Structure formats: C-alpha cells, structure tokens
Amino acid sequence: MWTFFHKLGSPPWLYGISGTILRYLLPVTLVALAVGMVWGLLYTAPDFRQGNSYRIIYIHVPAAVVALAGYYVMAIAGAVSLIWKMKMADIAMKSCAPIGAALTFVALVTGAIWGKPTWGTWWVWDARITSMLILLFLYLGVIALYEAYDNKAAAGKACAVLTLVGTVNIPIIYKSVDWWYSLHQPASIKFTGESSIDTSMLYPLLLTISAFYLMFTCALLMNMRAEILERERRTKWVSKLAGMESD
C-alpha cells in the first residue's frame, strides 16, 4: 500500500504507467464516444414533447456531469497538495482545470442551443445556468491564477485554496433545480427510485456519460504527462527521453 503511494509520487513511474494505460484507454474512449453519439443522433426515437431537439441531451448531460465530477477531482487534488504537499497532486489539480473549463463551456453552449427551440430563449438567469456559469469562472480562475504567479509553489497553494472555496458551488448546482423555481428540468436519471426516462433513451445516454468520463481520464493523464515533462526538464530521465525522440 505505502509503496504504491511512494511510486505515485515518482514522476518517471507515473509517466511510464500512464503511457501504458493511455495506449489502451484512448482507443476505447474514441469508440465509445463515436458509438454513443451516433446512437443518440440516428437510432433513438424523438421525444414526444421536445421532438428532435432533445438529441442534444446526449452531449449536454455528459458534459455537465463530467464538468462537475472534474471539479471534485480538482478539489481533492488541491486538498492533498495543500495538506501533504504532494507534487503529483498539484500537477493533477492544474491539469484538471482546462478540461473542466472546456466541458463546462460545452454544457453551457449546448444548453443555450437546446434552450432556443425548447424554451424560446438562448439564455435565462436561472439558478442552474447561473451556477454553471460560476463553475466556468472558477475553472478559468484557477487557470489564470496559476499563470499569474512566477513562483509555482505559491501558485499551487493559491489555486488549491480557490478550488476548495469554490466547492461551495457544487451542491448549489446539484440542488438548484429543486431549491428554486427553474426553467431547467429536474434530473431524469436517479440512482434511487424510478428514472423518468425511457430505457431506449437511457442506454445511449449512459454510454455517452461513460465515454465523457473516459475522455476526462485520458485528457487528465495526457495533461499530467505534459506537465511532468515541463517540470522535470532538467532531470536525466527526461533528457534521455528527449534524446530518444530526436534519434
């Protein structure tokens, strides 16, 4: 157990193992994304009330779900780097931010596009939508704060604090559709009790959600690998790696 944690803190080990994982995980991710999207677009029946516009659900919901999950990962990594000063946790936290920001952006944009034919408007200052916008600003804030410091250790600490303070927003996003009167529909999938979505629509949705989770994992590992190289450029093992690449 402890040797595992010890290894986790070793950059060359993490770089190597993540490369092996990605070799298998990346193709699976791409296939899952393609199958899920084509299934949702071509092989499901339209919603009886919303018609074909509901097909946006197969990208909107996964993007939003994984954008939130990504924030958890970032917050946990931030806490670990703050408490135990683990270098890899700091790298993981920094690597989460651009992916989370991109996914939150997708959730907001696809939501706006879905809103036009369904609600008749691109945007409302609704509790769910506004709290998602705050999530986007939190992600962008972490990216900007990291760049603002020359001292990377100080930057990591400041970002970790910002991330942890920002977790207040997460339960607000989850509960916003129940707490406030909202245009946004409540969750269709429930872990406890009956889901309000037909299984023919549920299966492709679960597939795209899984595919987006896989994509997040792949992107996180790839971002971490690039960040590891950047920080370890003066070490022998990276020089050796660069030497092999140039041959």
Place this chain on the structure above:
Amino acid sequence: MYFDSLGALVHMDGHGVYVWSAYMITLVVIIFILLSPIRRKNRILSEMAGELRRSQGAPSTDEESNASGT
C-alpha cells in the same frame, strides 16, 4: 436508423440546425481537449532534443543552421 432519408436526418423536423451545431461545437472541443496535451508534449520534447543537440555541439546541425541562415 430512425430517419427515412439523409434529408430528414439533416433537417430533423426543423431542429437540425440546433442539434447539428451543438454536436459540431462539442466535437471541436473534444478534439481540442485531446490534441492540445499531445501537441504540448511533442513541443517540449522537440525543444529539449534541440537543446541537447546544441549542448553536445554536434557539428552537422551547426552547419545546417548556418547554411539555412545565409
């Protein structure tokens, strides 16, 4: 497939513009998410490989850079 023809698939009873634009934007972002770390990694490695060559003082690369510079 649910749709009878390619036209129906594109049009989607008037919702095609919304659905397809949403999917296109998502696709572009996914490609960006997955490609940007690969490009960054390759850039770092090629930068380092260049530094490595310079520090070793390989004569062939010096000559090449001189030739291209003049």
